[in-house]
Amino acid sequence: MSTEVLPGSDVRQDSDVRPDWSVDDGDHERFAHYVEKDKIVDSAVNGTPVVALCGKVWVPSRDPKKFPICPDCQRIYESLPAAPD
Numbered sequence: 001m002s003t004e005v006l007p008g009s010d011v012r013q014d015s016d017v018r019p020d021w022s023v024d025d026g027d028h029e030r031f032a033h034y035v036e037k038d039k040i041v042d043s044a045v046n047g048t049p050v051v052a053l054c055g056k057v058w059v060p061s062r063d064p065k066k067f068p069i070c071p072d073c074q075r076i077y078e079s080l081p082a083a084p085d
């Protein structure tokens with residue numbers, strides 16, 4: 001299992017968690033949150049909300065703008081056992 005951080009909207013087959021970039025209004029939306037790949041794919045297909053590692057639930061939007069990674073998500077992500085880098 002591998003993970004990676006991608007600032008774009010590409011969905012990689014080999015990544016399990018990656019940040020997604022949301023531009024909705026609100027404080028948490030100013031961050032990029034880590035979301036499980038499967039949930040992102042499901043959201044892209046069905047428009048269902050995703051759940052970030054920090055617990056935030058929202059429907060991600062696709063936008064090339066870069067946002068700082070949510071500190072809560074990053075803390076959780078870095079504590080995960082599978083981080084090959």
Ligand SMILES: [Zn+2]
Pocket residue numbers: 031032033034052053054055056070071072073
């Ligand atoms: Zn977060």
